[in-house]
Amino acid sequence: xxxxxxxxxxxxxxxxxxxxxxxxxxxxxxxxxxxxxxxxxxxxxxxxxxxxxxxxxxxxxxxxxxxxxxxxxxxxxxxxxxxxxxxxxxxxxxxxxxxxxxxxxxxxxxxxxxxxxxxxx
Amino acid sequence: xxxxxxxxxxxxxxxxxxxxxxxxxxxxxxxxxxxxxxxxxxxxxxxxxxxxxxxxxxxxxxxxxxxxxxxxxxxxxxxxxxxxxxxxxxxxxxxxxxxxxxxxxxxxxx
Numbered sequence: 001x002x003x004x005x006x007x008x009x010x011x012x013x014x015x016x017x018x019x020x021x022x023x024x025x026x027x028x029x030x031x032x033x034x035x036x037x038x039x040x041x042x043x044x045x046x047x048x049x050x051x052x053x054x055x056x057x058x059x060x061x062x063x064x065x066x067x068x069x070x071x072x073x074x075x076x077x078x079x080x081x082x083x084x085x086x087x088x089x090x091x092x093x094x095x096x097x098x099x100x101x102x103x104x105x106x107x108x109x110x111x112x113x114x115x116x117x118x119x120x121x
Numbered sequence: 122x123x124x125x126x127x128x129x130x131x132x133x134x135x136x137x138x139x140x141x142x143x144x145x146x147x148x149x150x151x152x153x154x155x156x157x158x159x160x161x162x163x164x165x166x167x168x169x170x171x172x173x174x175x176x177x178x179x180x181x182x183x184x185x186x187x188x189x190x191x192x193x194x195x196x197x198x199x200x201x202x203x204x205x206x207x208x209x210x211x212x213x214x215x216x217x218x219x220x221x222x223x224x225x226x227x228x229x230x231x
Contacts, residue, residue: 037167044124045159045167045210047220059218100157100172106214107157109169109178 002026002110004096009115016086022079022096030074033099036081038092086119125211125223132229138199141226143211151192155214158196162207206230
């Protein structure tokens with residue numbers, strides 16, 4: 001069974017930093033493109049970032065470009081999202097998700113259970 | 122890229138069929154065959170139910186179907202069941218490596 005488990009969420013003040021992790025099991029992680037998607041409380045889904053299977057290609061939504069960094073450690077089957085210069089509007093549940101076909105198909109399956117990030121003073 | 126447009130809510134009775142629309146532009150829904158739909162129950166992670174406009178993942182009921190006409194994609198759920206009550210989100214590739222979601226539709230099964 002494919003399983004994605006996020007961790008690292010929490011409360012932080014504006015301007016602070018957090019690093020999220022997503023531990024993958026039951027899939028060939030090193031062959032899978034991966035994504036982060038977020039959902040503000042009571043709101044819709046917003047794509048945040050994607051990374052290629054070998055980590056050589058990364059893309060970001062304009063709203064996080066220059067502040068967030070996606071990375072991966074294929075030896076540890078783990079995806080990361082380093083979030084710097086956090087803003088109140090970054091408050092959301094952050095989900096990691098595998099790219100559906102494995103390589104930049106831009107649909108998402110499966111998803112992790114999410115980790116909540118709260119940015120507040 | 123702007124979010125795709127979905128109705129805020131739809132409702133139906135058990136056994137009926139409903140359709141949720143997802144309106145984009147020629148820059149996303151109207152051009153790319155990369156439209157997907159997700160079901161999300163309260164407090165749960167989204168679940169893929171349709172990908173590439175019309176395809177259904179293994180294990181997803183054939184009561185769920187997807188289609189597209191021009192810049193509008195649609196999700197149809199037939200034979201409504203009470204456990205279909207959830208939020209539904211559409212999603213499309215929008216070119217230049219961007220992905221856009223719809224605002225979501227709350228389905229109520231009366």
